[in-house]
Amino acid sequence: MASSSAQLFIPYSESTQGPWIVRRASLPLGRYASQAAAITAAEALAPGLSDSLGRPVEIHVQQADGTWEEHTFVVAGLVPGLPTPSTGMNRHA
Numbered sequence: 001m002a003s004s005s006a007q008l009f010i011p012y013s014e015s016t017q018g019p020w021i022v023r024r025a026s027l028p029l030g031r032y033a034s035q036a037a038a039i040t041a042a043e044a045l046a047p048g049l050s051d052s053l054g055r056p057v058e059i060h061v062q063q064a065d066g067t068w069e070e071h072t073f074v075v076a077g078l079v080p081g082l083p084t085p086s087t088g089m090n091r092h093a
Helices: 035-053
Strands: 006-011 018-023 027-032 057-062 068-074
Touching: 006 035, 018 035, 027 035, 035 057, 035 068
Parallel strands: 006 057
Antiparallel strands: 006 018, 018 027, 057 068
């Protein structure tokens, strides 16, 4: 995890019913019924957070075994769903 970037975390939920929580450090930003919904929400939050902080945002998802994987790396000005620049600023684990 790069220290020059902001971090969003989605801890693993034992329950299939959730909640899946998107966090920035210890601050919960939202609760969702599924991991997919939490990831989608984090991806939607990341560009605005990157713009406001002036640095990239990394989204990390915790796996069932307790390990963390980097889901994506978002840079201000990039819009989800549009092609990634050739410099490859989105990284998927």
